[in-house]
Amino acid sequence: MADDTAVLWLRRDLRLHDNPALVAAAEADRLLPVYVFDPARYGTSAFGGRDSFEYEKTGGRRTAFRTEAVADLRSRLRDRGRDLVVRVGDPTETLADLAREVDADAVHVHTRPTPEEKAVERRVEAAVDASLVRHWGHTLHHPDDLPCAVSELDDTYTPFRKAVESESTVRAPAAVPTLPPRPAVDPGELPTPASLGVEATPIDDRGVLDFEGGETAALDRLDDYLWETDALREYKETRNGLLGRDYSSKLSPWLNEGCLSPRRVSAEIDAYETRRVENESTYWLRFELRWRDFFQFQFAKHGGTFFTPGGIRRRDIDWQEGGEAFERWRRGETGVPFVDANMRELAATGYLSNRGRQNVASFLANDLRIDWRLGAAHFETELVDYDPASNYGNWAYVAGVGNDSRDRSFDVLWQAHRYDPDAEYVTRWLPELDGLPPEAAHEPWTLPESERAAFAYPEPVVAPETLRDE
Ligand SMILES: Cc1cc2nc3c(=O)[nH]c(=O)nc-3n(C[C@H](O)[C@H](O)[C@H](O)COP(=O)(O)OP(=O)(O)OC[C@H]3O[C@@H](n4cnc5c(N)ncnc54)[C@H](O)[C@@H]3O)c2cc1C
Known part of the structure; x- marks a missing residue:
């Protein structure tokens, strides 16, 4: 034209x-x-x-x-x-x-x-x-390149992944085009969070990373994670970590605000595989990006059904309303240290590891039986990397109303001992438990009452014996 x-x-x-x-x-x-x-x-x-x-x-x-x-x-x-x-x-x-x-x-x-x-x-x-x-x-795979129409995609991840791995390619990232001139229009002032009516949140130096918005910081982090620290080399082994900047890529905030294209990440992994190493870790980062794609296409397929209490599986579960237990969960005062430490990290930094998210979500939905959507809405407020499909899709999954028919409930005590054996994570976020042996830091109710009186920490919101999987 x-x-x-x-x-x-x-x-x-x-x-x-x-x-x-x-x-x-x-x-x-x-x-x-x-x-x-x-x-x-x-x-x-x-x-x-x-x-x-x-x-x-x-x-x-x-x-x-x-x-x-x-x-x-x-x-x-x-x-x-x-x-x-x-x-x-x-x-x-x-x-x-x-x-x-x-x-x-x-x-x-x-x-x-x-x-x-x-x-x-x-x-x-x-x-x-x-x-x-x-x-x-915003996805790795373009919908036109999928093996079938979105409406016919499988509702479980593994068949989806296998199909895209074998039958779909990832397009090369597009170059920045030459930009035509701009019509004369007042560019306008940038608002601040305060002018949008949002309270500023202080930076907590215990956070995993100082997440700064923008394409410049996004490309820096990609460069850092792959080339500077070489951390991608061990991603498969470290990805369940809880502490530190490099146990996982931390690319999610930039991917979700669109400061970073997943195809750019994929192209950078290709280059890394050619110049450094191709191993299970490089495969696994793409594997996780495909999880991200999976939820995007699932929302394209199922739409608003995802936000209903019974989810896409239309399960009839009598979820509890919020109430005091929900408030304690939100504040990180459930009396279960592994849950509370994660909820305090979320409140203090806006970020949480995948392991942490799975555990606190499972605790709310599967142990407290509280409407999982309240937890998802709380994450919507707090997360620096919130995305509707990734968030509600993962929550529904953990609550047993999403893309998996298996029971996704987590034994949070087993998880605590397995992933935080020295209670280093728990005591980072709950300094009141510092100095306790790891066993007691994860299960303070096992200490005699006289010893518990020495530190201020709440009694568990549920009977601890019900937390263990049989
Ligand atoms: C209850 C719950 C809520 C979640 N809410 C969100 C959310 O709002 N936004 C979000 O980006 N992720 C969400 N996740 C997925 C996952 O926890 C984060 O993507 C991951 O922790 C981000 O850290 P990272 O970039 O270091 O991930 P890495 O482990 O380095 O993974 C690389 C990228 O793969 C994608 N990815 C990894 N795991 C998943 C997953 N399970 N689902 C979708 N994408 C994934 C992300 O884009 C991530 O940046 C949620 C998980 C759970 C269990």
């Missing part, structure tokens, strides 16, 4: 590298990249329309990470003589106004498989006087 203008509506795709929507939009004669902070995504919401449980959709850590990521993208565009237009407002009206102002022919966007994100797309599509062009850019 001659002399045309494109708007690029950026969402969780805050990068220049391997960005299919950017590549397509950059074919226009003028390009307006836009990011809209939607006030409805910040502040408190009633869970599922219920007044009994209010939660923040985006907590302080993810809000800070996101504002940093938007600032970084703006700065990378400015380095190329371009800019990012930033607005705070309802995306529908904001994009309709901007598209009108620049007389746009098309608005390009990366689509997402989850219901809220799709609903916003539909509203914008109806409001803008230009065509909305949807792209897909």
Whole structure:
């Protein structure tokens, strides 16, 4: 089309590298990249329309990470003589106004498989006087390259993985295109978390990593994990760790805000396999990225059913309402140290290991029998790497209402001794238990009452003997 203008509506795709929507939009004669902070995504919401449980959709850590990521993208565009237009407002009206102002022919966007994100797309599509062009850019495998239609994908991971491993390839990451000039529009001010109504959260130096938002920090971390520390070499052995920056890649916050493309990660693993080593660990990082893909495609297949109490398996389980036990779980005061240490790490840093997430989720859903969606909503607030499909998909899985018909309940005491044999992790987050022998630090109720009186730690919220698998 001659002399045309494109708007690029950026969402969780805050990068220049391997960005299919950017590549397509950059074919226009003028390009307006836009990011809209939607006030409805910040502040408190009633869970599922219920007044009994209010939660923040985006907590302080993810809000800070996101504002940093938007600032970084703006700065990378400015380095190329371009800019990012930033607005705070309802995306529908904001994009309709901007598209009108620049007389746009098309608005390009990366689509997402989850219901809220799709609903916003539909509203914008109806409001803008230009065509909305949807792209897909956040998974390793493109849906068009899958062995079958998304609606026919298997609901369990292993057949999905085997099928994509043997019948699908990963596309090469797209290069950053030459960027056409930007129409003259006020670029707007970047909001701060405070101006979005979100309380700042202090940095805790016990955190595994200082997660800084943006493509620049994302590429640095990728470089660090593969090339500088060579940690990928041992990922398969270390991935169940709980302490330290390199037991796992820690790429999830950048992948989920779109600062990093999974195809870029895959291409970097290819290079690492050629230049350093190809082993089970390099295979396993891709294996985990395929788990991420799996949940994205599962949400594309099942949609909103994932958010129901019985999940995609439509199980009839009489989940308990929140109440005091849920509050104790949220605060990390259940009296079960391995659960509490993980919940305190989450509260203090916004990040939690995969092992930790599985255990605290299982404790809430399988031991306390509390509605797993309340736990998932709490994670939605707190996690710096929250993604709707990865979060609700994993929660449903652990709660036994998702993509596996087997019992996924964890024996949290067995797990504590197995993965934290010296109680180093537990005492890092529960200093009140420091100095106890590991056995007692994991099960303080086994100490005589006189000894327990020496430290302030709650009695367990459930009878400890019920925590053991028979
Ligand atoms: C209850 C629960 C909730 C979770 N919520 C989220 C969430 O909101 N966002 C999120 O990204 N992950 C979530 N996970 C999955 C997993 O815990 C994190 O992806 C992982 O801990 C992130 O750390 P990492 O980047 O170092 O992972 P690594 O071990 O280095 O793995 C590399 C990448 O693979 C992907 N990945 C690994 N495991 C999974 C998995 N089980 N499901 C989906 N993707 C995976 C992630 O993108 C991760 O960055 C959840 C897991 C559980 C059990």
